[in-house]
Amino acid sequence: MYVPLMILLALLLAVILNSPRIRGFRFFRTLIFLPFITNMIAAGFAFQILLNRQYGLINAFLGQLGLDPVPWLETPTGARISLCLLILWAWLGYNMVLMLAGLQTISGEVKDAARVDGANGVQVFFYITIPLMRPVILFSAVLSTIGSFGLFTEVQALTGGGPQNATITPIIKMYGNAFGLFQLGYASAMGYFYFLVILVLTLLQFRYFGRSDNERSGRRRPREHGA
Amino acid sequence: MSVAAGEDLVNMARKLMDGFTLTAMYAVLIAVSIFMILPFIWMLNTSFKLPEDVFGLPPEFIPANPTLINYQYLFQDNSIVRIVGNTFFVAAVGTALRLFFCSLAGYAFAKAPVSESDGTIQLYHRYDADSRRGNPHSRLHSDARVLSD
Numbered sequence: 001m002y003v004p005l006m007i008l009l010a011l012l013l014a015v016i017l018n019s020p021r022i023r024g025f026r027f028f029r030t031l032i033f034l035p036f037i038t039n040m041i042a043a044g045f046a047f048q049i050l051l052n053r054q055y056g057l058i059n060a061f062l063g064q065l066g067l068d069p070v071p072w073l074e075t076p077t078g079a080r081i082s083l084c085l086l087i088l089w090a091w092l093g094y095n096m097v098l099m100l101a102g103l104q105t106i107s108g109e110v111k112d113a114a115r116v117d118g119a120n121g122v123q124v125f126f127y128i129t130i131p132l133m134r135p136v137i138l139f140s141a142v143l144s145t146i147g148s149f150g151l152f153t154e155v156q157a158l159t160g161g162g163p164q165n166a167t168i169t170p171i172i173k174m175y176g177n178a179f180g181l182f183q184l185g186y187a188s189a190m191g192y193f194y195f196l197v198i199l200v201l202t203l204l205q206f207r208y209f210g211r212s213d214n215e216r217s218g219r220r221r222p223r224e225h226g227a
Numbered sequence: 228m229s230v231a232a233g234e235d236l237v238n239m240a241r242k243l244m245d246g247f248t249l250t251a252m253y254a255v256l257i258a259v260s261i262f263m264i265l266p267f268i269w270m271l272n273t274s275f276k277l278p279e280d281v282f283g284l285p286p287e288f289i290p291a292n293p294t295l296i297n298y299q300y301l302f303q304d305n306s307i308v309r310i311v312g313n314t315f316f317v318a319a320v321g322t323a324l325r326l327f328f329c330s331l332a333g334y335a336f337a338k339a340p341v342s343e344s345d346g347t348i349q350l351y352h353r354y355d356a357d358s359r360r361g362n363p364h365s366r367l368h369s370d371a372r373v374l375s376d
Contacts, residue, residue: 013259016252031260034267046266049273055282057269063285089263 002084003144007137010092014099015125029100033093040090044157047086048073076166079159083167086158087151095140102136103129142205149198170194274298 013032017025035043050057051072059069072078106129114124130137152171155161161168161176170190178187273281275293301307 009259012255016256019252021249022252022256028256028260031263035263038267042270043266046270049281050266050269052282055284055286057265057286060284060286089266092259093263 002087003141003148005084006088006092006095006144007141009088010095010099010140011133011137013092013096014103015129017096018100018103029097032096035090036093038090040153041157043090044086044154047082047089047158051082073159074163076164079163079167083155083158086154090154091144091147095144098140099133099136102133106132138208142201146198146201146205149194149201 016022017029022028049055051059053059053069053071053074056072058072063069070078072082110132111124111128114128119127149170151169152175155167155169155172156175159167161172171194174187174190174194177183177190272288272290274297275295276283276287276290277292277294277296280287280290280292
């Protein structure tokens with residue numbers, strides 16, 4: 001649910017940051033990347049305090065605007081939205097840096113050529129940047145999707161899978177079965193089932209953009225085609 | 228005269244649009260940055276609050292009764308030595324073992340003949356060779372070349 005939003009936001013931020021007219025590139029990049037290297041347990045509890053229905057800062061702010069307090073963590077929908085917020089907070093920076101790396105491999109000469117041919121900024125973005133960024137966008141989307149199956153810490157720290165199992169993930173369910181209900185056999189079976197699901201997704205990923213490893217490793221520099 | 232005025236008008240409109248875009252870009256950046264930094268700030272000011280003030284109404288950005296008692300607890304708690312010590316132990320031993328075994332494995336990868344049967348080494352060599360060739364199968368690469376040719 002949050003993957004498309006995250007990809008769009010990450011791309012938007014990367015494009016903004018990549019613009020030579022923006023000052024404080026390092027400052028903003030560091031700020032946005034900071035959550036990624038933060039301990040998720042601490043972040044989950046910080047979000048719990050922020051999103052608290054009665055005492056949280058977010059609801060106090062909404063109250064100032066004249067809105068009713070939102071039961072962020074008490075209702076299934078609210079909890080899902082809160083979880084999306086937390087994941088967005090934590091992973092947006094990572095995806096943004098991936099996109100930034102992708103943007104920087106696009107040779108400036110390609111864009112210049114398009115401009116000489118009379119393309120405006122919007123056209124350059126949609127006909128040059130987006131097509132050339134496609135592998136990076138796909139990579140980012142697939143990685144986020146696969147990562148969603150393995151969500152654990154974020155959920156455990158924020159909602160514990162509740163309320164009414166609204167935010168439950170495979171790993172949370174497995175953990176609950178194994179160490180809450182001591183259904184170790186069932187939990188092991190689940191583990192293998194999710195392994196198969198993720199294996200299939202990963203094989204699809206390899207099939208559709210096989211050697212993304214090279215594209216990621218940044219060995220190719222734009223200068224290669226520039227000459 | 229009127230043509231020049233028209234050009235001026237167009238230039239002015241373009242400058243205005245540019246300024247607007249730049250402002251919008253900064254607005255997005257600053258909004259996202261505030262969202263990113265908020266939990267950190269909130270945890271910092273919570274750490275200076277008394278337990279009964281943490282869930283006070285309305286929430287205070289700057290605690291009315293700032294206190295260092297939480298930090299005092301932190302340094303009085305003897306388990307902190309153990310916790311930090313454990314971290315250092317894991318970091319030191321982990322790094323040492325990794326350096327030892329990974330350098331052995333790295334040597335093997337570098338020297339071993341490429342055998343058809345060994346998947347891992349095969350994979351490694353294939354990727355390595357691809358990247359040295361510039362991997363013509365990479366979509367990003369080939370697209371870029373088509374466009375720059």
